[in-house]
Amino acid sequence: MTDTMAETTDETAIQMGEIQNSLGFLLRVAQIQTFERFFESLGSYGLKPGEFTVLWVIGLNPGMRQGTIARHLSIKPAHMTKLVGRLIKQGFVAREQHTEDRRAVRISLTEQGRDFVAENKGAFLMQNAHERNQLSPEEMETLIGLLQKLTGRDTHAS
Amino acid sequence: MTDTMAETTDETAIQMGEIQNSLGFLLRVAQIQTFERFFESLGSYGLKPGEFTVLWVIGLNPGMRQGTIARHLSIKPAHMTKLVGRLIKQGFVAREQHTEDRRAVRISLTEQGRDFVAENKGAFLMQNAHERNQLSPEEMETLIGLLQKLTGRDTHAS
DNA sequence: AGAAAATAGTTTACGCGGAAACTAAATAGG
DNA sequence: CCTATTTAGTTTCCGCGTAAACTATTTTCT
Numbered sequence: 001m002t003d004t005m006a007e008t009t010d011e012t013a014i015q016m017g018e019i020q021n022s023l024g025f026l027l028r029v030a031q032i033q034t035f036e037r038f039f040e041s042l043g044s045y046g047l048k049p050g051e052f053t054v055l056w057v058i059g060l061n062p063g064m065r066q067g068t069i070a071r072h073l074s075i076k077p078a079h080m081t082k083l084v085g086r087l088i089k090q091g092f093v094a095r096e097q098h099t100e101d102r103r104a105v106r107i108s109l110t111e112q113g114r115d116f117v118a119e120n121k122g123a124f125l126m127q128n129a130h131e132r133n134q135l136s137p138e139e140m141e142t143l144i145g146l147l148q149k150l151t152g153r154d155t156h157a158s
Numbered sequence: 159m160t161d162t163m164a165e166t167t168d169e170t171a172i173q174m175g176e177i178q179n180s181l182g183f184l185l186r187v188a189q190i191q192t193f194e195r196f197f198e199s200l201g202s203y204g205l206k207p208g209e210f211t212v213l214w215v216i217g218l219n220p221g222m223r224q225g226t227i228a229r230h231l232s233i234k235p236a237h238m239t240k241l242v243g244r245l246i247k248q249g250f251v252a253r254e255q256h257t258e259d260r261r262a263v264r265i266s267l268t269e270q271g272r273d274f275v276a277e278n279k280g281a282f283l284m285q286n287a288h289e290r291n292q293l294s295p296e297e298m299e300t301l302i303g304l305l306q307k308l309t310g311r312d313t314h315a316s
Numbered sequence: 317a318g319a320a321a322a323t324a325g326t327t328t329a330c331g332c333g334g335a336a337a338c339t340a341a342a343t344a345g346g
Numbered sequence: 347c348c349t350a351t352t353t354a355g356t357t358t359c360c361g362c363g364t365a366a367a368c369t370a371t372t373t374t375c376t
Contacts, residue, residue: 014230015218018283023298024192024207026305029232031185033309038182048332049182060173067354072172074187079333081356103341103354127182134307140181143308146301147184149292151191206362225324237363239326261324261371 034127041123050075052117052124054083055092055109059117062108065098069107092116199281208233210275210282212241213250213267217275220266223256227265250274 019025038049047055057069070080084107087093092113098104109117135143148154177183196207205213215227228238242265245251250271256262267275293301306312 014215014222014226016215016230017218019211019214020306020311021302022211022283023302023305024189024196025211026302026309026311027185027189027192028207029309029311030305031182031189032232034182034185049186050332053177053180053183056177057172057174060175064172065354068172072174074190076334077355078335078357082333098354101342101354105355125176125180127180134310135304139304139307142300143304144179144181144184146293146297146304147181147188148178149297150301151184151187152292153178153184153187208362223324234364235325236327236365240363256324259324259372263325 037127038124041126047120051083051087052120054080055087055113055117056121056124058093058107059109059114063096063106065104066107067104087113196282199278199284205278209241209245210278212238213245213271213275214279214282216245216251216265217267217272221254221264223262224253224265225262245271 035049053073054069054075057073058064061069066080066084067077069075070077075083084093084095088095091110093107094110096106096108098106133140145154193207211231212227212233215231216222219227224238224242225235227233228235233241242251242253246253249268251265252268254264254266256264291298303312
């Protein structure tokens with residue numbers, strides 16, 4: 001599962017240098033791994049992490065504008081359109097015209113969407129369960145806190 | 159159905175729930191931001207983070223097989239082919255046939271490639287300089303250590 | 317040796333996500 | 347009012363990264 005030490009070709013003596021400590025590099029690898037884990041639990045439904053996140057937030061904010069949700073999730077408008085389109089096609093989300101501002105689009109979950117979120121909430125949040133990775137609960141907490149701070153998403157940001 | 163049915167027009171009052179603490183979500187946002195920072199410094203050269211990383215590792219391991227490097231960087235073979243192709247087109251990398259195994263491809267940096275890496279090494283590694291983000295040096299160190307552990311890439315396990 | 321399997325890398329087809337151009341609706345300015 | 351600007355979302359086009367199929371070479375097995 002982890003790096004196969006058995007494979008002892010001379011080629012494996014690779015030098016990585018400071019890249020090993022590069023934030024960008026580590027974030028990339030971490031995300032790849034997280035992505036893979038996600039598919040182990042939710043992949044069977046053909047849903048991607050981003051899609052589940054959107055579903056989740058729509059569920060918490062029914063009737064909100066899709067643009068607002070996109071902005072808060074750092075999703076680009078163009079991408080949001082397609083994302084919502086997919087979710088609608090799957091029957092999880094419904095669009096409704098904003099009555100006051102007819103440019104705006106309100107979105108909310110369908111019954112099916114609510115059920116889906118409720119069912120898979122656990123699996124999704126399991127991502128940071130320490131059983132699934134190398135970190136202790138405290139370490140995971142620290143990591144998440146630091147990432148929140150790094151991204152300016154900690155609740156008590158300056 | 160629930161009490162959250164109140165339609166929110168206020169943008170700031172968005173609910174995110176446990177997603178805020180989701181490792182996957184935070185990794186995604188962090189990576190987007192890191193990506194943006196990268197372009198501020200190296201974007202002018204039209205080089206992507208992944209490309210610079212590959213360039214870097216080739217520089218540290220001249221003449222190594224491209225597949226070996228790919229594996230160590232969690233890059234898929236197909237992608238590696240295109241990556242190397244681009245780097246060759248830019249004049250940074252050179253291919254040479256492996257003499258013993260004619261299937262294998264050895265790659266190394268050109269003079270231009272070495273110069274480029276030397277020039278931009280500082281800018282690339284600056285990513286984790288605390289001046290560029292919200293974290294103190296110690297916090298950054300902790301974060302990097304935790305990410306290494308999470309990804310199983312902490313070579314010098316504490 | 318010769319067929320079969322394994323290995324290295326490439327090509328092809330596809331989906332995701334982004335930038336920019338576009339449409340539609342609301343607001344501002346005269 | 348009526349044009350001009352802004353805002354919300356969509357569409358179009360493009361590049362990245364992946365899976366799967368493919369080519370070429372090496373190894374294994376009999």
